[in-house]
Amino acid sequence: MKPKITILLATHNRSHLIGETLDSIRAQTYENWECIIVDDFSSDNTRDIIEEYIKKDRRFLYFMKIHKYNRGLSGTRNQGLDIAKERGANFIQFFDDDDIMHPRKLELKVKPFFDDQSLDLSICCYRKFHEKEAIEYDLEKADDKSCNVRTNNLLKSFFLNHINLNSPGPLWRAAVLKKYRFNEELFYAEEREYYLRIFLNEKLEYKAVDKILFWYRKHPNAITSELYLEKNLKQQSEERFRDYFLEEILKVENPPFFLLKSYAAQGVKLKKAVYLEKIKTLIYKKIGLFDVKYFSLLIYIRMHQTWARKKY
Numbered sequence: 001m002k003p004k005i006t007i008l009l010a011t012h013n014r015s016h017l018i019g020e021t022l023d024s025i026r027a028q029t030y031e032n033w034e035c036i037i038v039d040d041f042s043s044d045n046t047r048d049i050i051e052e053y054i055k056k057d058r059r060f061l062y063f064m065k066i067h068k069y070n071r072g073l074s075g076t077r078n079q080g081l082d083i084a085k086e087r088g089a090n091f092i093q094f095f096d097d098d099d100i101m102h103p104r105k106l107e108l109k110v111k112p113f114f115d116d117q118s119l120d121l122s123i124c125c126y127r128k129f130h131e132k133e134a135i136e137y138d139l140e141k142a143d144d145k146s147c148n149v150r151t152n153n154l155l156k157s158f159f160l161n162h163i164n165l166n167s168p169g170p171l172w173r174a175a176v177l178k179k180y181r182f183n184e185e186l187f188y189a190e191e192r193e194y195y196l197r198i199f200l201n202e203k204l205e206y207k208a209v210d211k212i213l214f215w216y217r218k219h220p221n222a223i224t225s226e227l228y229l230e231k232n233l234k235q236q237s238e239e240r241f242r243d244y245f246l247e248e249i250l251k252v253e254n255p256p257f258f259l260l261k262s263y264a265a266q267g268v269k270l271k272k273a274v275y276l277e278k279i280k281t282l283i284y285k286k287i288g289l290f291d292v293k294y295f296s297l298l299i300y301i302r303m304h305q306t307w308a309r310k311k312y
Contacts, residue, residue, distance in 0.1 A: 003113075005033040005106050005171070006089035008080035010073055011097035012040040015049050017217070018097045020132055022053045022060065025095070030106035035060050036083050037097075040076045074182035074190040081177060089174040094167040098217045100135060105213040109171040112207035120204040121170045123149040123163075124213035135215050142212040149208045155199035156258055158192075167191050168214050176202060183244060188237035197248050200259075242266065246275060250282055257293055264297060268304045276301045 007025060011018055025035055037050055037060060047062065054060045063083060069075035077094065084092055091110065095101070105124065112122045125147035129135055136142040147164045151157035158165055182194050198204075246263055249255050260279050267275030280301050287294050 002030070002032045003090045003110070005030070005091045005093055005110060006084045006087065006174070007033055007035040007093045007095050008077065008084060009035055009037045009095050009097055010040065010076040010080065011037055011042065011046055011050075012076075013042045013044045013046060014097040015042070015044045015046045018046060019049055019053075021095070021097055021099060021101075022050070024101040024103075025060075026053075026057055027103045028101065028106045029104050030110060033059060033106060034087075036063065036080050036087075037061065038063050038065055038076045038080045038083070040065050040071070040073070070184035072184065072187045072190075074184045074186055074194075077182050078184065081181070084174065085178055092172045092174045092177050094170075095214075096168055096216075099168055100129070100132065100215040100217070102137060102139070102211075102213045102215075104139075104211075106171070108209055108211055108213060112209065113171075113173070116205070116207065118205045119173065119207055120176050120202070121172045122207045122209055123165060123170050124209040124211055125149055125164065126166075126169060126214045126216050127212050128218045129215045130218055139211050143210075147212070149210065154204060154206060155196070155256065158199060159196060159259065159262070165195070166216065168216065170206075176204070183240075186237045186241055186244075188234045189241040190237075193241045193245055196245055200248055200252060200256075246278065250278060253286075255282065257297075260294075261297055264301055267301075273305070276305060 009021070014021075022035075025033070039046060039050075039062065041064070047064075050060065050062050054062060061083075063079065065076055065079055069079045081092075091113070093106070093109070109122050109124055113119050125143065127142060127144075127147070149163055149165065149169070151163050154163075157163040176198065180194065180198055182190050186193060242263075249259050249263070260282070263275050264279050266272065267279070280298060283294050283298050
């Protein structure tokens with residue numbers, strides 16, 4: 001039995017591009033899939049384009065976003081996750097409405113799950129592109145070895161940007177994703193915050209698939225570009241992301257040292273006295289001063305708290 005893969009596709013005003021994406025999904029050699037398309041109130045004829053594809057292939061399902069979900073990509077993806085849960089999804093693949101799948105993407109991404117029942121996700125490589133005509137579908141020729149998806153520590157490598165991972169990359173066992181929601185207050189870095197939260201709280205088994213299996217389109221009109229017209233929205237989202245993820249770190253029984261060290265450095269650089277105070281309190285209450293590296297971190301914090309105390 002080949003399990004069904006549920007593709008969650010968020011879209012907004014993509015009538016000029018989404019056809020190429022849907023064509024690449026229809027061309028998959030692995031045929032047991034469904035594609036749940038959630039439309040974030042497109043004002044162009046995106047819906048008309050999608051309905052033409054539904055006539056040709058009933059594996060495409062179209063949903064207009066409902067108002068219980070906030071404007072933006074996070075809310076759109078949360079609606080997709082809820083629909084997938086209602087439909088009993090076993091595997092989930094996020095995808096973007098302007099990117100292109102290799103015909104064997106789903107086939108090669110799901111294969112590791114047949115070989116190892118303990119896997120939670122598989123991750124593939126990708127390349128950036130501007131024009132579809134430039135895509136090289138030969139798996140050997142396409143790989144220039146610039147994309148790395150191998151690591152012994154997903155959390156650390158992703159946090160430090162040592163691996164190339166974005167939403168269309170992983171194929172997830174749905175049971176993992178069903179426990180988490182995208183933060184709908186974020187309009188930037190929402191995907192990064194979501195994945196970091198999962199990597200922080202879950203002990204995951206993953207498999208790297210060292211093949212270029214999708215192409216990430218580079219162009220100025222991102223799906224959330226209209227939101228960025230609001231002054232300071234991107235900066236505010238970045239600040240919220242940092243604040244929210246620190247709170248997640250502080251909840252963990254044994255927070256990874258590299259995360260606390262990084263946030264202490266950010267606290268100094270950004271003059272965020274509250275970061276330093278919270279990390280210092282955590283060390284005193286939960287960790288103690290017996291570990292040399294945490295003791296050194298505490299000294300570092302105290303050295304920089306002359307100005308920090310004034311701002312806290």
